[in-house]
Amino acid sequence: MPWLRGLDIDSHEKNVRSSMNIFDKYHDPIIEDSIKQWEDGKRKEVDNLLDIMITLKDESGKPLLSIDEIKAQISEFFFGVDGPAAGAEWTLAEMINQLEILQKAIEEIDRACAREAFRLHPHVPFNLPHLSLEDIEVGGYFISKGSHVFLSRTELGRNPETWEEPLKYNPERHLGENVSKVDLSEPNLRFISFSTGKRSCTGQTLGTLLTIMALGRLIQGFTWSVPPNEEKIDLSTSEELTLAKPLHAHARPRLDEAMYPVAPP
Ligand code: HEM
Numbered sequence: 497m498p499w500l501r502g503l504d505i506d507s508h509e510k511n512v513r514s515s516m517n518i519f520d521k522y523h524d525p526i527i528e529d530s531i532k533q534w535e536d537g538k539r540k541e542v543d544n545l546l547d548i549m550i551t552l553k554d555e556s557g558k559p560l561l562s563i564d565e566i567k568a569q570i571s572e573f574f575f576g577v578d579g580p581a582a583g584a585e586w587t588l589a590e591m592i593n594q595l596e597i598l599q600k601a602i603e604e605i606d607r608a609c610a611r612e613a614f615r616l617h618p619h620v621p622f623n624l625p626h627l628s629l630e631d632i633e634v635g636g637y638f639i640s641k642g643s644h645v646f647l648s649r650t651e652l653g654r655n656p657e658t659w660e661e662p663l664k665y666n667p668e669r670h671l672g673e674n675v676s677k678v679d680l681s682e683p684n685l686r687f688i689s690f691s692t693g694k695r696s697c698t699g700q701t702l703g704t705l706l707t708i709m710a711l712g713r714l715i716q717g718f719t720w721s722v723p724p725n726e727e728k729i730d731l732s733t734s735e736e737l738t739l740a741k742p743l744h745a746h747a748r749p750r751l752d753e754a755m756y757p758v759a760p761p
Contacts, residue, residue, distance in 0.1 A: 652685060
C-alpha cells in the first residue's frame with residue numbers, strides 16, 4: 497500500500513535505517529579516509545576494489561561515482577558476500593544427515609548439491625525490494641505504480657506446485673534439467689538464487705565460484721560425520737533462515753598430511 501508507507505506501521509523502515517547506521521559507522525570512515533588519501537596525493541596505486549571505484553572517470557575526466565554512490569556499492573557488496581558461506585554451510589549440514597548423498601557429492605561436486613541447497617534454504621527470507629514504476633498485472637495480480645514488491649524466496653523454492661516433495665533435500669531432481677554443470681542461477685524464478693533482469697545479482701559468477709570452491713574443498717579435504725554423541729545435524733532454522741545452531745560436525749582429514757598447511761603462530 498504505497499500511500500501507507502509514510503506511517504511505517506510495521507517499523508520496517510525504522511529497523512532498516514538503524515541497521516544501515518551501524519553498517520555506515522564501520523564503513524564510512526574507511527571510505528572517506530581512502531578518498532582523502534587520493535585527493536591529497538598520498539595514495540597513487542590502485543590496490544583494491546575501493547581504489548577502483550574512487551579512481552573511475554567519466555568521458556570528461558571527472559570522478560564517475562559520487563561518494564554516496566561508492567558507499568552504496570560497498571554496502572551492497574557486503575550484503576552479497578554472506579551468500580556463499582550460507583550456501584556451503586547449508587549444503588554440508590543437509591548432506592551429513594544423508595551420507596549417501598555426501599558420497600555422491602564427492603563424485604558430483606560440480607553438479608547439483610549446492611543448487612538444491614539454494615532452492616531449499618535461501619539465506620534471507622525475501623528478495624531485495626523492487627519498486628513498481630507503473631501499474632501492472634503479474635500472474636493475475638494487480639500491482640499499482642509505486643508499490644514495494646517483495647518476492648518470498650522460501651515460498652518460491654518450496655512451492656509444492658513446482659517441486660515434488662519440496663521439503664526433501666534431493667539434488668538429483670536437478671540432474672534431468674537442462675542446466676550446465678555448475679549452474680546455480682534460476683532465471684525462471686522457480687526459486688531465487690541470483691534473481692533475474694536488470695537488477696539481478698552482479699556477483700553471480702563470483703558467488704557461484706566461492707560457493708562451489710568452499711564446498712569442494714570441505715568435501716575433498718575431510719570425511720564428514722555427525723559428532724560423537726549426536727544423532728543428526730540439527731537443521732532447525734533461525735528467523736533469518738540461517739542454521740539456528742551453526743554447523744557443528746566431525747571432520748577427519750582424508751588427504752596427505754602435507755595438504756593441510758598449519759598457519760604460522
Ligand atoms: C551465493 C552467493 C550470492 C547470492 C545467492 C546472491 C543473490 C543476490 C540476489 C537474489 C540479489 C537481488 C536481485 C534482485 O533484486 O532481483 C543480489 C543482488 C546483488 N548482489 Fe548478490 N548474491 C550472491 C553473492 C554476491 C557477491 C559475492 C557479490 C559481490 C561481491 C554480490 C553483489 C550483489 C550486488 C551488488 C547486488 C545488487 C544488484 C543491483 O541492485 O543492481 N552478490 N544478489
